Amino acid sequence: MDERRAKVLRAVVESFIDNAQPVGSQAVLEAAHLDVSPATIRNDLAALEASGFLMQPHTSAGRVPTEAGYRHFVDGLGPGTLEGSEIRQVRAFFAHAQGQIEELLSDTSRLLSDLTEYAAMVVAPSIDRDTIRSAQLVDLGGGRLLLVLVMSSGAVERAYVDVYGHPNLVAAASGAAVGSASGVLSDALVGKSHSVVHAARATGDPATDALVGAALAALTSDETAPRELYVGGTSNITGQFEAVSSLRSVLSVLEEQLLVVSLLRSLVDRGLSVAIGSESGVAPLAECSVVVAPYQVDGETVGSVGLLGPTRMDYSKALAAVHTVSRRLSASLGESEPSHAAVSTASPLRD
Structure with a gap:
């Protein structure tokens, strides 16, 4: 495309973006500041239409850009900034x-x-690419536990651990097993992907292992998916x-x-x-x-x-x-x- 027709195309695209109306030769002549006759502009518009950059929605109407016209316009844009x-x-x-x-x-x-x-x-951030930077099991009191994960993207994810209905978990949640379980979870999760189903080492302490299992189950629940x-x-x-x-x-x-x-x-x-x-x-x-x-x-x-x-x-x-x-x-x-x-x-x- 020669320089003049590129200016004609740019004038059509910019005018159509501004007004949403088909653009005629006189409007192009005024917008493009070209020292040529209206007949020359009409010939350029016809050539651009024949090349697939413009289309004429109705007979005797002006032209509007096609996808190819927009693509040529976008590819020619220079640096831009916000106001x-x-x-x-x-x-x-x-x-x-x-x-x-x-x-x-x-x-x-x-x-x-x-x-x-x-x-x-x-x-x-995709959970497939995200890794866990830290994991902590927090005692909220009243038998309520919260697993808090800090991800490599900076996201913070939370999973509530349901201990009600499980007598052994209720008892464990009120004791030192919470701190022990938090350490085990940290060892098992840090550096790993959230999308992987995690396992943790068994400690041999029933209360700790029960809390760890409940926390991992809460983590893999669909309700915790970000x-x-x-x-x-x-x-x-x-x-x-x-x-x-x-x-x-x-x-x-x-x-x-x-x-x-x-x-x-x-x-x-x-x-x-x-x-x-x-x-x-x-x-x-x-x-x-x-x-x-x-x-x-x-x-x-x-x-x-x-x-x-x-x-x-x-x-x-x-x-x-x-x-x-x-x-x-x-x-x-x-x-x-x-x-x-x-x-x-x-x-x-x-x-």
């Missing part, structure tokens, strides 16, 4: 972020949606799809946790930061684009943050927001303070 007020908003959020990692990830999804007005998604996906701002996309059926399809996808988690992980693994329309491989998202970036703990990618919106989304803003928030989230979970320099908005993620 100063938005950067300060992100800084303030992470400077005051408190609570457990689950709360942080949920709040981060809402922050990202507030910045962009698209639906935001945060994939939690959430994998946090979605924020679904209400922000309700007005961005003309067809109610399209909106319903998008919202149904966002309710499918496994599908969304698999999609974001697949995009990160493929080195993509933008999937446009059918590039996602998810049919109900044919009219959507997904923007994603990974976040890291101790130099290892453990999760991802993403945005979902219509294909006519503001890509430069979405990419800048996703990359800024992902880097800040990485810093909050343990990495060094990130730079606030401009971030790259090209579709491949480079090391």
Whole structure:
């Protein structure tokens, strides 16, 4: 594509993103600031349509971008940043972020949606990659015990140990066996993956071994499995799809946790930061684009943050927001303070 037609295509994409209306030759001429005739612009629009970058929804109407047109536009974007007020908003959020990692990830999804007005998604650290840094059995009193795990991602997981209905456990929970069981659990769990069914050495003390067994049973219960996906701002996309059926399809996808988690992980693994329309491989998202970036703990990618919106989304803003928030989230979970320099908005993620 020559330079002039690239400018024409860019003008069509930017105008359609702003107005959601087919773009005519006069609008392109004014937006692209080209010193050519309207007839030349019309010829360029026809050529871009013939090449598959634009389409004409109705006879005599202007043009709108195709997936190929959006892809060419996105691949040509330069570095982008958030506005100063938005950067300060992100800084303030992470400077005051408190609570457990689950709360942080949920709040981060809402922050990202507030910045962009698209639906935001945060994939939690995979339990398959997470390891246990510390394990402690805590006596809450009244025969209540709590197994507390600190994960390598910074997550804190809890499992209540049910001792009622088991006379030997009730007696053990009120004695020194709790401390002994806590030590055995620490030896058995630290450095191991949460997803593995753990065994622990037998001590020969019935009370200690009974508590250890009950704690391991509580740990492997489905009720203690952490959430994998946090979605924020679904209400922000309700007005961005003309067809109610399209909106319903998008919202149904966002309710499918496994599908969304698999999609974001697949995009990160493929080195993509933008999937446009059918590039996602998810049919109900044919009219959507997904923007994603990974976040890291101790130099290892453990999760991802993403945005979902219509294909006519503001890509430069979405990419800048996703990359800024992902880097800040990485810093909050343990990495060094990130730079606030401009971030790259090209579709491949480079090391």
